Amino acid sequence: MSIIKTFFKELFAKPQIKIFLLTLFWLCVAYAFAYVVNWVQFARLPSINDYVTSFARGDTGGYLDIAKNGYQTVGDAALNLVFYPLYPIAIKAFSFLFVDFQLSGFMVTIVSIFISTQFFSKLVKIDYSNKVAFYAISSMLLFPFSIFMLTFQTESFFIMLSIVTAYQARKGNWILAGLFGFLTALTRTQGLLIFILVIYELIYQSYRSKKWTLKGLAILFIPMGTGVYLIINKVLYNNFFQFLVFQEKNWHQQPSTFWASLCTSFNYSQMPDWHLQNYLIFIPQIILFFFTIVVLLYGLKKKVRTSYIIYSLAFLIYSYSPSWLLSGGRYLSCLFPLFIIFGVFAEREHRKFALMLTTILLFTFFGIAYLCNFGIW
Amino acid sequence: MGEYIGYAGMASVSILLIFICIAILRDFRVLKNAKFESRSLLPKKRENYLLSAIFIILSSRLIIFSYLIMTYTFSCKGKSIFDLGFLLDAFSTVPHEQELFYFIINNCAFILSAILLFLIVEKKWNNGVALNTIAIFCCLPFTVLNVMPRTNAIILLLSILCYGLSMRRKWAFAVIVAAFAVLIDGRMLLLTGVILNEMRIAKINPKKDLMPYLFAVTPPIILLIFCFFSPRGNLLIPFYQPFVIEGNELKTVINFIPILIYCMSAIFVFFFHYNRKQNSTVAILLIFTCMIGVFSFKAGPIFEFALPLALALTLNKWVTRVSLVFAMIFLAVGLTIFMTYIAAGRGVYY
Numbered sequence: 001m002s003i004i005k006t007f008f009k010e011l012f013a014k015p016q017i018k019i020f021l022l023t024l025f026w027l028c029v030a031y032a033f034a035y036v037v038n039w040v041q042f043a044r045l046p047s048i049n050d051y052v053t054s055f056a057r058g059d060t061g062g063y064l065d066i067a068k069n070g071y072q073t074v075g076d077a078a079l080n081l082v083f084y085p086l087y088p089i090a091i092k093a094f095s096f097l098f099v100d101f102q103l104s105g106f107m108v109t110i111v112s113i114f115i116s117t118q119f120f121s122k123l124v125k126i127d128y129s130n131k132v133a134f135y136a137i138s139s140m141l142l143f144p145f146s147i148f149m150l151t152f153q154t155e156s157f158f159i160m161l162s163i164v165t166a167y168q169a170r171k172g173n174w175i176l177a178g179l180f181g182f183l184t185a186l187t188r189t190q191g192l193l194i195f196i197l198v199i200y201e202l203i204y205q206s207y208r209s210k211k212w213t214l215k216g217l218a219i220l221f222i223p224m225g226t227g228v229y230l231i232i233n234k235v236l237y238n239n240f241f242q243f244l245v246f247q248e249k250n251w252h253q254q255p256s257t258f259w260a261s262l263c264t265s266f267n268y269s270q271m272p273d274w275h276l277q278n279y280l281i282f283i284p285q286i287i288l289f290f291f292t293i294v295v296l297l298y299g300l301k302k303k304v305r306t307s308y309i310i311y312s313l314a315f316l317i318y319s320y321s322p323s324w325l326l327s328g329g330r331y332l333s334c335l336f337p338l339f340i341i342f343g344v345f346a347e348r349e350h351r352k353f354a355l356m357l358t359t360i361l362l363f364t365f366f367g368i369a370y371l372c373n374f375g376i377w
Numbered sequence: 378m379g380e381y382i383g384y385a386g387m388a389s390v391s392i393l394l395i396f397i398c399i400a401i402l403r404d405f406r407v408l409k410n411a412k413f414e415s416r417s418l419l420p421k422k423r424e425n426y427l428l429s430a431i432f433i434i435l436s437s438r439l440i441i442f443s444y445l446i447m448t449y450t451f452s453c454k455g456k457s458i459f460d461l462g463f464l465l466d467a468f469s470t471v472p473h474e475q476e477l478f479y480f481i482i483n484n485c486a487f488i489l490s491a492i493l494l495f496l497i498v499e500k501k502w503n504n505g506v507a508l509n510t511i512a513i514f515c516c517l518p519f520t521v522l523n524v525m526p527r528t529n530a531i532i533l534l535l536s537i538l539c540y541g542l543s544m545r546r547k548w549a550f551a552v553i554v555a556a557f558a559v560l561i562d563g564r565m566l567l568l569t570g571v572i573l574n575e576m577r578i579a580k581i582n583p584k585k586d587l588m589p590y591l592f593a594v595t596p597p598i599i600l601l602i603f604c605f606f607s608p609r610g611n612l613l614i615p616f617y618q619p620f621v622i623e624g625n626e627l628k629t630v631i632n633f634i635p636i637l638i639y640c641m642s643a644i645f646v647f648f649f650h651y652n653r654k655q656n657s658t659v660a661i662l663l664i665f666t667c668m669i670g671v672f673s674f675k676a677g678p679i680f681e682f683a684l685p686l687a688l689a690l691t692l693n694k695w696v697t698r699v700s701l702v703f704a705m706i707f708l709a710v711g712l713t714i715f716m717t718y719i720a721a722g723r724g725v726y727y
Contacts, residue, residue, distance in 0.1 A: 207405065258386060260383065262383050286382060290385070290386070296393055297396060306397065313390070313394070317390065
């Protein structure tokens with residue numbers, strides 16, 4: 001009980017009004033921007049249904065279906081097993097209050113964004129100034145693929161949980177870190193990787209303070225999140241890795257290597273049949289891979305916390321490992337250490353302008369592509 | 378072109394990994410020693426030496442992996458470049474599904490042996506010698522062969538362990554390790570010689586204390602029992618080298634030149650150490666290695682830690698650095714030749 005009290009105390013004790021207003025402003029502008037895009041696309045004022053549908057692309061249907069009906073074992077709905085359960089559970093919980101599932105999805109997303117920006121600010125301020133925190137949050141919200149944070153997909157929920165886990169780990173609250181890490185691992189497959197960050201922090205902090213606490217064992221909750229998901233697979237299909245079977249069957253996804261994915265992405269980008277996707281998926285995700293490496297190297301140079309860099313590298317390699325990678329950019333929009341490094345980079349005046357201008361332009365470009373259903377996943 | 382993007386991805390991740398290793402060292406070094414003294418590349422504290430050694434070991438493995446994949450890929454036109462299974466096929470005769478398992482075991486064994494070697498040398502000599510030994514050890518091109526699914530890495534680990542235990546005068550344990558090693562490779566019988574020399578250095582008088590000498594007989598007995606019960610019933614099986622009989626290996630320059638280089642270095646170092654009682658085991662190990670190299674025409678030495686240790690002990694700081702540079706060039710050239718030969722199906726014998 002005291003742990004939960006601590007969490008809420010931290011959340012509400014010093015509400016950062018500036019960050020709150022920034023987030024609110026961004027949400028208003030982003031949703032208004034989406035409305036305008038719809039207006040232009042349909043050449044009329046879009047109905048509520050059109051507007052909501054423009055956010056319901058890709059995997060959103062799967063999550064909403066799980067929230068409504070749970071995991072199914074028959075029909076096409078059985079394929080929803082590939083989606084992790086926590087986000088649909090959150091939508092279901094909100095649906096008791098808001099009734100409509102799509103509205104609940106929106107509310108989960110919005111609440112997640114508010115919490116994540118609050119905690120992200122606190123997390124960055126542990127090491128850096130208010131200015132860096134402000135630019136880190138701005139770059140997170142304006143990242144080219146941040147449009148996914150506005151939809152009913154796991155992005156905003158996942159980034160919230162991973163930031164809270166990292167924050168608790170930095171503060172040495174191992175029980176809370178374990179608990180939120182568990183939830184992170186139950187939200188997405190990459191959630192398990194937060195374990196790397198937390199365990200590095202545990203070793204580093206314990207070594208530094210020369211105090212090894214038994215509470216540190218609580219971080220073992222994190223792998224259990226993935227364990228729960230595997231048990232769901234086992235219970236429903238008597239196979240711990242049934243989701244891999246479905247991924248291969250329906251999405252042609254197999255575990256592969258990041259270099260093979262890069263190679264495949266490049267080869268597809270040369271195909272004339274995939275003209276549009278070249279500029280929206282394949283070429284951006286290749287560029288983004290190398291860009292992330294450069295950013296992480298810059299982060300190391302600037303002495304950004306090593307645990308963040310290790311986590312980022314693991315996240316990058318893991319995210320680029322599917323054999324048929326289509327969502328490299330979307331995955332990286334959840335990599336919060338990247339935004340901390342952006343914040344550090346933007347500390348100087350001229351750099352701030354360049355960074356913000358680039359991210360706003362790219363956010364607009366990919367946002368329009370997503371909302372107009374140009375095939376960006 | 379897509380392949381080169383893949384290469385670039387691998388290379389960039391490798392570079393990042395190396396810098397992450399440095400950052401980890403920095404994280405844990407800061408606690409002991411806020412700054413490197415007098416901007417020297419070498420740290421002063423004991424822990425820092427150990428961490429540096431671990432960094433050298435891991436980064437050398439990383440470089441070797443990247444290099445292996447790249448060289449092999451360039452040598453094999455028309456093959457899928459990212460097919461790790463195919464790459465492993467080139468190294469081994471073991472069933473395909475076991476290859477990755479061997480791969481992991483061998484690399485873990487190599488890393489453990491390098492750390493163990495550091496600790497042993499540090500205990501007997503000093504930090505500087507230990508770090509230099511590790512640096513040269515990791516740069517020798519023969520180390521690449523420890524990646525493959527063969528017994529070399531395990532033998533290396535056992536021989537270093539045996540050497541360390543005998544140096545600490547744990548005769549019984551040393552003999553047990555030697556006996557295990559003999560069961561893996563008959564040539565490990567030479568470890569008995571190492572143990573006996575250490576007993577000589579420790580001035581154990583057989584008339585007063587016979588037990589250690591009796592222990593030392595165990596490896597030969599184990600080998601005899603093994604040979605006696607072996608299905609082929611041939612006492613010389615452990616020394617039997619079919620390719621020597623075929624007489625093809627001299628045609629393969631790659632098998633001859635490393636032995637030549639090794640023997641020349643070993644003879645040079647041997648004379649330096651021969652009259653120093655403390656280092657005589659190192660000299661003996663070198664001679665054993667040369668004997669094995671010459672008689673079996675194998676490219677890599679079996680006690681491959683002996684030459685780096687001897688070099689590190691022999692040379693002063695300046696010469697050690699120069700030799701390290703040469704070792705690195707040797708590594709690059711050696712790796713290229715090895716891999717080209719393996720890819721061409723010519724075979725490298727170890």
